[in-house]
Amino acid sequence: MSVAAFDSDEALLEDPLQEGSVIPYNWPDVHVGHSIVAWKDKFVVFGGFFNVYGRQTSEGYLETSRYHSTRHIWMYSTDSDEWNLEETYGESPPRLSSAACAIVNDCLFIFCGYSRTNFYNDSVYRLDLLTKIWTKVFPKSDREIEPISEPHPAGRDKLSSFDYDGCIYLFGGYGSVPLSQYELYDGMFFDADRELFPDRKVWHNSLIRFDVASNGFSLVKTNGAIPSPRAACSTCKLGDRFYVFGGRLASVRMDDMFYLDLESMAWTQVKQSSPLWPKGRSWGVLSPIGGGSKLLLQGGLDSFGCSTYHLKLGVFYSHSGLLMSVAAFDSDEALLEDPLQEGSVIPYNWPDVHVGHSIVAWKDKFVVFGGFFNVYGRQTSEGYLETSRYHSTRHIWMYSTDSDEWNLEETYGESPPRLSSAACAIVNDCLFIFCGYSRTNFYNDSVYRLDLLTKIWTKVFPKSDREIEPISEPHPAGRDKLSSFDYDGCIYLFGGYGSVPLSQYELYDGMFFDADRELFPDRKVWHNSLIRFDVASNGFSLVKTNGAIPSPRAACSTCKLGDRFYVFGGRLASVRMDDMFYLDLESMAWTQVKQSSPLWPKGRSWGVLSPIGGGSKLLLQGGLDSDGHTLNGFWLFDISSQTWSLLQPFRKLIYGYLPRELSGYYHLTYRFSKIPVVADNRYMSSWFHGWKPTCVKENIILVTAATGFAFDPQDLITHYLSLEVVRNFSCKVAWTRMVTH
Numbered sequence: 001m002s003v004a005a006f007d008s009d010e011a012l013l014e015d016p017l018q019e020g021s022v023i024p025y026n027w028p029d030v031h032v033g034h035s036i037v038a039w040k041d042k043f044v045v046f047g048g049f050f051n052v053y054g055r056q057t058s059e060g061y062l063e064t065s066r067y068h069s070t071r072h073i074w075m076y077s078t079d080s081d082e083w084n085l086e087e088t089y090g091e092s093p094p095r096l097s098s099a100a101c102a103i104v105n106d107c108l109f110i111f112c113g114y115s116r117t118n119f120y121n122d123s124v125y126r127l128d129l130l131t132k133i134w135t136k137v138f139p140k141s142d143r144e145i146e147p148i149s150e151p152h153p154a155g156r157d158k159l160s161s162f163d164y165d166g167c168i169y170l171f172g173g174y175g176s177v178p179l180s181q182y183e184l185y186d187g188m189f190f191d192a193d194r195e196l197f198p199d200r201k202v203w204h205n206s207l208i209r210f211d212v213a214s215n216g217f218s219l220v221k222t223n224g225a226i227p228s229p230r231a232a233c234s235t236c237k238l239g240d241r242f243y244v245f246g247g248r249l250a251s252v253r254m255d256d257m258f259y260l261d262l263e264s265m266a267w268t269q270v271k272q273s274s275p276l277w278p279k280g281r282s283w284g285v286l287s288p289i290g291g292g293s294k295l296l297l298q299g300g301l302d303s304f305g306c307s308t309y310h311l312k313l314g315v316f317y318s319h320s321g322l323l324m325s326v327a328a329f330d331s332d333e334a335l336l337e338d339p340l341q342e343g344s345v346i347p348y349n350w351p352d353v354h355v356g357h358s359i360v361a362w363k364d365k366f367v368v369f370g371g372f373f374n375v376y377g378r379q380t381s382e383g384y385l386e387t388s389r390y391h392s393t394r395h396i397w398m399y400s401t402d403s404d405e406w407n408l409e410e411t412y413g414e415s416p417p418r419l420s421s422a423a424c425a426i427v428n429d430c431l432f433i434f435c436g437y438s439r440t441n442f443y444n445d446s447v448y449r450l451d452l453l454t455k456i457w458t459k460v461f462p463k464s465d466r467e468i469e470p471i472s473e474p475h476p477a478g479r480d481k482l483s484s485f486d487y488d489g490c491i492y493l494f495g496g497y498g499s500v501p502l503s504q505y506e507l508y509d510g511m512f513f514d515a516d517r518e519l520f521p522d523r524k525v526w527h528n529s530l531i532r533f534d535v536a537s538n539g540f541s542l543v544k545t546n547g548a549i550p551s552p553r554a555a556c557s558t559c560k561l562g563d564r565f566y567v568f569g570g571r572l573a574s575v576r577m578d579d580m581f582y583l584d585l586e587s588m589a590w591t592q593v594k595q596s597s598p599l600w601p602k603g604r605s606w607g608v609l610s611p612i613g614g615g616s617k618l619l620l621q622g623g624l625d626s627d628g629h630t631l632n633g634f635w636l637f638d639i640s641s642q643t644w645s646l647l648q649p650f651r652k653l654i655y656g657y658l659p660r661e662l663s664g665y666y667h668l669t670y671r672f673s674k675i676p677v678v679a680d681n682r683y684m685s686s687w688f689h690g691w692k693p694t695c696v697k698e699n700i701i702l703v704t705a706a707t708g709f710a711f712d713p714q715d716l717i718t719h720y721l722s723l724e725v726v727r728n729f730s731c732k733v734a735w736t737r738m739v740t741h
């Protein structure tokens with residue numbers, strides 16, 4: 001979370017790299033489950049893991065993560081704004097995630113944590129930060145010869161730690177059941193999900209003291225309103241108090257708050273004195289700011305996403321409901337400049353996380369339809385694990401480019417089923433919804449129309465009741481991940497992935513069977529049909545095209561510009577393609593754009609193609625490559641010369657100064673008054689994973705995968721043309737936070 005260490009927009013612009021200089025690569029790889037602690041002018045990063053996208057190991061199983069070596073630690077200097085990888089020596093800890101750490105007397109102490117070899121560490125390791133030498137300080141004995149015969153905490157991870165008066169304290173966590181008389185514990189709660197397993201697990205709420213001088217543990221007896229067992233809670237020490245917010249107990253993310261008086265060892269619960277209170281969460285970050293007068297709570301996991309709040313005089317205030325909004329603030333001073341005063345009403349008109357949704361422009365607004373959000377494997381009433389939930393279609397989000405406001409609009413009538421990856425278009429102030437995948441596991445082949453003025457839904461195709469009479473009119477086979485555009489009073493659908501056409505009325509042209517599902521009863525196909533929907537008659541027809549017809553594909557990057565419909569890449573089976581075509585909408589003839597130079601975008605699915613520069617160029621951004629990796633560059637396609645050029649931002653700007661969240665699911669809504677700079681986020685899914693989360697209208701592009709952000713493409717193209725250098729993002733980048741009212 002080191003983005004908070006940067007002070008202002010001006011700092012963003014002070015890039016020491018000039019054109020032609022060598023860009024250093026001393027930057028940490030992706031870290032998850034790591035530990036960070038402050039020391040002098042530095043932050044020290046220990047442990048954690050990274051995803052490896054299901055690689056097969058030599059033993060034959062699928063490996064989903066790899067743990068970082070503990071022979072090296074990363075250090076970040078707040079003085080020089082630099083990262084350094086430091087080599088260490090001695091008896092280093094095993095590779096761990098979710099360990100507790102603290103620094104006392106220039107020594108980093110590591111407690112507990114989960115090992116990549118599937119055990120909970122119960123040893124203690126000390127790293128001298130001056131000499132970089134590791135020492136195992138507890139236990140001294142060799143556990144293979146003699147079990148630990150001194151008091152110590154049962155092995156666990158996701159615990160909290162802090163130092164006070166020469167000792168280090170450990171609180172809570174999730175891990176092994178204490179079995180030895182020497183394992184210290186107080187209250188604990190058995191994990192019901194693992195009750196029948198041999199390796200049962202428990203949730204702890206013990207407070208354990210580690211004396212740095214004697215290297216010994218003891219159980220601290222506390223009193224007062226003792227928190228229930230929990231793990232991954234948001235904690236911090238401020239003066240003589242240790243604060244705890246929320247955390248996880250079994251399937252519940254809690255929203256209670258406590259503090260421990262470190263003199264009396266008495267717990268006090270902070271009472272919820274108003275309805276304005278943060279959502280329950282695990283993995284949140286609680287930090288003292290404002291000279292110790294406030295606490296900042298940010299991020300975390302609950303069933304719906306993240307929120308950011310700050311604490312002042314025991315009352316929480318919201319920062320416009322922004323997710324991961326710490327990147328929007330410039331400094332501690334900026335954090336304290338809250339426009340909301342005590343007693344004011346806080347609006348909640350901000351979208352929750354959206355994936356697989358559809359966006360289309362209408363007048364001064366962007367309309368957001370459908371999609372889903374993750375629920376982290378909740379168990380349903382039927383007993384299976386639910387990983388996602390679909391958004392209701394009884395409500396749609398609208399974003400106004402004039403007022404910079406989001407509004408949740410209620411709708412009426414016969415609304416569509418809950419869908420993801422549907423196609424949509426607006427004609428005559430009506431939003432049309434085609435195809436898409438339903439949460440009840442079917443591909444929609446009906447058409448719904450929403451009058452955006454009256455907010456009334458109408459099912460326009462088919463008119464018959466399919467339970468009584470099958471559809472006896474031409475229509476596309478059900479599918480999702482297709483492209484759509486409107487032209488001359490009609491809406492056109494291209495490509496997609498879905499059901500095999502079985503009825504004589506299902507329209508299709510070329511298609512390709514999915515070999516991975518060839519033996520399944522519900523076989524699937526990839527399409528390249530072009531289908532016309534006549535808005536006046538509410539009828540479908542198959543468009544016969546000619547020329548260099550693209551192969552079947554889904555999730556391709558498409559846009560309409562004048563009388564041409566452009567297509568780049570897309571997915572066919574396991575291949576993400578890099579070919580490019582355009583369709584002349586007068587002659588219905590396809591033309592393939594030839595690759596005239598080695599400078600060409602990588603093959604991708606889920607990329608976003610947008611017309612900019614007054615229609616003289618196309619902007620390609622984001623997507624997934626064939627290895628499932630996120631693509632984060634900007635590519636410009638010149639219409640007249642039919643050539644690509646790469647917009648390559650400064651590496652330091654990518655990695656150092658801008659929030660990595662902008663390249664994953666969790667986007668924010670911002671206006672870039674100059675040039676957008678995109679951050680890398682290799683551990684998340686595609687930049688724009690989900691159906692076309694991009695829309696263009698009057699020099700504003702809304703790009704949203706969770707909530708959205710906007711920038712002015714005219715500025716992008718103007719600066720690109722005027723600078724004519726490789727590092728064309730060297731001009732000023734000004735951020736303005738968009739606050740809902």
